[in-house]
Amino acid sequence: MPKGIEIRDAHFPGRAPIDAYGNGGFRFAEMSHRGSLLCLPSGIHGWDFTEGDALDAEALSKVLDEAGEIEVLLVGTGRELRPLPQSLKAALKARGIASDPMSTGAAVRTYNVMLAESRAVAAALVAV
Template sequence: MSGSLIRLGPRAPVSLTPGGTLQFAGTIRDAALLISTAEVFAWTAPEDSREADILRFLDTRETPGDFLLYGTGASLRFASPAFARQIEKRGLGLETMDTAAACRTYNVLIAERRRFTAALLPIPRG
């Protein structure tokens, strides 16, 4: 993995602060989050390696769930066609949305005890 992962703990609610950073379990994080079906990780990776990192992360999970929830930052940015094909090849669906919508969706999905993986990008400052 090109970026680094730091285990934060089991799944818990996630929110987006007004400044665009992600807040997990009451703590503001200056990193993206990669979330398995059981655990949450702080994730830092260069923009050009994010999709490859997500695929490697999926490949290391015993059960990645039914789909990948992908929060792409301040606005919806569709994944590359090659990335979408790789997600499909792994038998997963791909739900892409801006990070604010992805955080709301994530919280509903964990309340429903759904099995999925999520990649949530913060909104860059500036």
């Protein structure tokens, strides 16, 4: 018996370079997504985060859950570089993850290069 429309969290079950960003979203794997993204070893996930929200361990809990497979986390903080709070840097470092905040555009470009090099990289990309 049909249940009607099922709303699920946005998730692409694989790794893919980001083809474009802007206008409040991203394009990758011949798809588009409005809003922010977490690019993790488990795939690309929609991230309920907007520019100016507090960056903390709770906001990046999905990243921390996959810590064993991530060496570097690129954090695209929006249009401008925003430093990561010391408590977040410490939580990431405690799990063996180096963090590197930068503008979203720089994070997208760096992520694509590191992904092409098969590096253990993840990205938290705030939509611009």
